[in-house]
Amino acid sequence: MAETTRRGSREGRRWPAHLLLTVGAVVTVFPLLWEVLTSLKSFGESTRVPPTILPRHWDWSNYATVFSSIPFAHEFVNTLLMTLLRTAAQLLLCSMAAYAFARIRFPGRGPIFLAFLAVLMVPGELFLLPQYQIMQDLGWLNSLQALVVPGMFSAFGTFLLRQFFMGLPVELEEAARLDGANPFTVYWRVALPLARPGLLALGILTFLWSWNDLMWPLVVNTDPAQMPLSAGLASLQGSHLTDYPVLMAGSLLATLPVIVVFVAMQRHFIQGIAFSGMKG
Amino acid sequence: MSIDTRPTAAVPAPRVPAAAPGDARARRRRERRFLHRDKWWGYALIAPAGLGLAVFYLWPVVETLYYSFNDWGAFGGTTWTGLSNYRTLVTDPEFWHSLGNTAIYTVLVLLGIPLSMLLAVLLNLKGMRGTGVYRTLYFLPVVTMPAAVAVVWRWLYNGDVGIINQALSVVGVHGTYWVSDPATVHFAVAVVGVWMTVGYNMILLLAGLQSIPQDYYEAASLDGAGRVRQFFSVTLPLLSPTVFFTTVLSVIQSLQVFDLVYLILGANTGAGITNPAYTDGETVVMLFFQKAFYDNQRGYGAAIVCALFVLILALTAVQFRLQKRWVHYG
Numbered sequence: 001m002a003e004t005t006r007r008g009s010r011e012g013r014r015w016p017a018h019l020l021l022t023v024g025a026v027v028t029v030f031p032l033l034w035e036v037l038t039s040l041k042s043f044g045e046s047t048r049v050p051p052t053i054l055p056r057h058w059d060w061s062n063y064a065t066v067f068s069s070i071p072f073a074h075e076f077v078n079t080l081l082m083t084l085l086r087t088a089a090q091l092l093l094c095s096m097a098a099y100a101f102a103r104i105r106f107p108g109r110g111p112i113f114l115a116f117l118a119v120l121m122v123p124g125e126l127f128l129l130p131q132y133q134i135m136q137d138l139g140w141l142n143s144l145q146a147l148v149v150p151g152m153f154s155a156f157g158t159f160l161l162r163q164f165f166m167g168l169p170v171e172l173e174e175a176a177r178l179d180g181a182n183p184f185t186v187y188w189r190v191a192l193p194l195a196r197p198g199l200l201a202l203g204i205l206t207f208l209w210s211w212n213d214l215m216w217p218l219v220v221n222t223d224p225a226q227m228p229l230s231a232g233l234a235s236l237q238g239s240h241l242t243d244y245p246v247l248m249a250g251s252l253l254a255t256l257p258v259i260v261v262f263v264a265m266q267r268h269f270i271q272g273i274a275f276s277g278m279k280g
Numbered sequence: 281m282s283i284d285t286r287p288t289a290a291v292p293a294p295r296v297p298a299a300a301p302g303d304a305r306a307r308r309r310r311e312r313r314f315l316h317r318d319k320w321w322g323y324a325l326i327a328p329a330g331l332g333l334a335v336f337y338l339w340p341v342v343e344t345l346y347y348s349f350n351d352w353g354a355f356g357g358t359t360w361t362g363l364s365n366y367r368t369l370v371t372d373p374e375f376w377h378s379l380g381n382t383a384i385y386t387v388l389v390l391l392g393i394p395l396s397m398l399l400a401v402l403l404n405l406k407g408m409r410g411t412g413v414y415r416t417l418y419f420l421p422v423v424t425m426p427a428a429v430a431v432v433w434r435w436l437y438n439g440d441v442g443i444i445n446q447a448l449s450v451v452g453v454h455g456t457y458w459v460s461d462p463a464t465v466h467f468a469v470a471v472v473g474v475w476m477t478v479g480y481n482m483i484l485l486l487a488g489l490q491s492i493p494q495d496y497y498e499a500a501s502l503d504g505a506g507r508v509r510q511f512f513s514v515t516l517p518l519l520s521p522t523v524f525f526t527t528v529l530s531v532i533q534s535l536q537v538f539d540l541v542y543l544i545l546g547a548n549t550g551a552g553i554t555n556p557a558y559t560d561g562e563t564v565v566m567l568f569f570q571k572a573f574y575d576n577q578r579g580y581g582a583a584i585v586c587a588l589f590v591l592i593l594a595l596t597a598v599q600f601r602l603q604k605r606w607v608h609y610g
Contacts, residue, residue: 014405020402021402025418028418029420031421032420034443038432046441049446050446093329093332094329096326097326097328097329099325100326101326104322105314105317105319106318106319106322107319119337122337123536123589126340126586126589127341128572128585129340129578129581130339130347132573134335152332153333153336155337170315174315182318183315184324184325186316211425212423214427229425233427233431237430237546248428248431251425251427255424258424259420259424262420263416270419273480273484274486274487
């Protein structure tokens with residue numbers, strides 16, 4: 001009883017903190033909320049002075065207009081494929097390499113790992129021109145491959161998972177090794193299932209980065225039907241469409257999947273950020 | 281739902297009891313880290329990721345460096361021009377302008393870190409409830425697609441009907457066209473930059489706070505240190521490595537800012553740039569993008585990003601040098 005009273009009073013003394021945090025949260029969420037509200041107003045109502053807060057007339061037609069303004073369904077599928085294929089490939093390829101770096105001794109391991117680390121240090125823009133050149137030479141401009149292939153490889157992911165594998169106890173793998181399993185089997189059957197939290201963190205981060213990736217798609221896929229949503233919306237905003245409610249409806253539809261994934265998996269997500277941030 | 285910051289990965293926990301250290305045993309432990317000795321398996325497992333990285337990342341760095349010493353012909357041929365692109369760079373007012381803009385953006389976004397720290401400290405208070413909800417809300421801007429961020433902020437900043445100016449007019453202030461006025465564009469863009477990064481930095485700092493052992497506070501409080509004193513003599517020093525790391529990361533990312541500014545300034549118009557404050561907001565990476573992919577001056581574009589890379593390396597090195605003065609590694 002005394003315990004609960006004490007806890008209660010402590011909670012009571014937390015109100016200034018709650019006040020500050022709530023004010024901050026309102027300021028943070030307001031733009032997104034305003035986006036939702038504006039997307040439900042008619043164009044005329046959205047430009048009204050003084051503004052209406054809630055739509056007087058809930059206008060869902062903006063969402064329908066999105067589909068006639070850009071090839072939304074196409075771009076959605078492009079985004080989904082780009083994101084899923086990149087993520088799946090990174091999980092497989094990074095974890096394979098990471099396992100080798102963590103558990104197999106072979107000549108050249110150190111220098112090769114340093115080369116991976118070097119990639120990690122370089123700003124992304126330095127890769128862009130030659131990558132574009134490669135896509136052009138392969139005839140891959142305006143294709144799904146262009147969106148997916150360079151994003152399948154990640155030095156960051158390899159590094160993250162190597163750290164993860166190194167933190168795993170080695171005994172189970174040893175037992176499998178003594179049973180005559182080859183390194184790939186040990187990796188696939190024993191180590192990979194144990195590394196699930198690391199894989200989940202990398203998977204979620206890659207999902208987010210890929211879904212929102214803008215510069216690379218802008219460079220390689222200029223045909224609207226081949227763009228992902230990030231680039232499609234950027235060009236929609238750039239076109240002469242100044243119908244903000246429609247732009248906001250489209251933006252919200254495009255960003256909704258990531259928000260859903262984030263809210264559903266936020267523990268892993270935040271763990272991934274904290275983990276990669278702290279150790280990266 | 282606390283953040284798991286156990287050093288599971290970076291610092292492998294000793295797997296063998298630390299008792300009875302001896303050379304033979306230490307060697308055995310080291311050997312044990314490598315479970316397998318079969319080098320061909322090693323190469324095979326590394327090959328797919330390694331080749332991909334070599335082709336799409338490592339070699340391109342070399343190529344970009346090479347491009348920066350060349351002129352790019354209309355049909356793809358290159359001619360060696362030595363330092364010519366770099367000479368253009370140092371005399372190009374647009375480059376210096378974009379560098380200045382980027383520097384201002386970077387500094388302004390850094391000002392968000394104390395804000396993130398305040399939020400993290402509040403969330404880390406003992407007995408705080410609802411921390412999960414706050415964390416989710418503050419993190420939402422981080423995961424929102426930049427296009428969705430840009431469109432709503434452009435609307436909020438709109439000079440005629442934007443809600444910011446409408447609110448200001450209530451108190452008798454006549455607001456400007458925030459993102460197309462050279463006097464306000466830096467500030468307007470940086471506010472969005474801070475808005476988008478506060479939650480991210482907060483998570484990093486919160487993880488740092490949670491890794492401070494509770495004993496330190498207990499000891500300090502036994503020594504009679506009050507709340508404020510505890511913050512300055514326990515929290516701040518022990519958090520300083522995380523603050524340092526967050527700062528370094530923030531600088532690196534801000535110097536490369538592209539998406540957000542590009543979209544807010546409306547650089548993506550097919551009809552050319554119509555924003556009168558465009559050059560007052562343009563960042564280095566935007567200039568690179570423009571030169572390399574629109575103006576077909578790839579050699580010059582390559583020189584711009586090479587210069588940026590050197591700048592990032594130099595600034596990071598300086599920060600590491602300066603950390604001795606203020607970062608405490610306990």
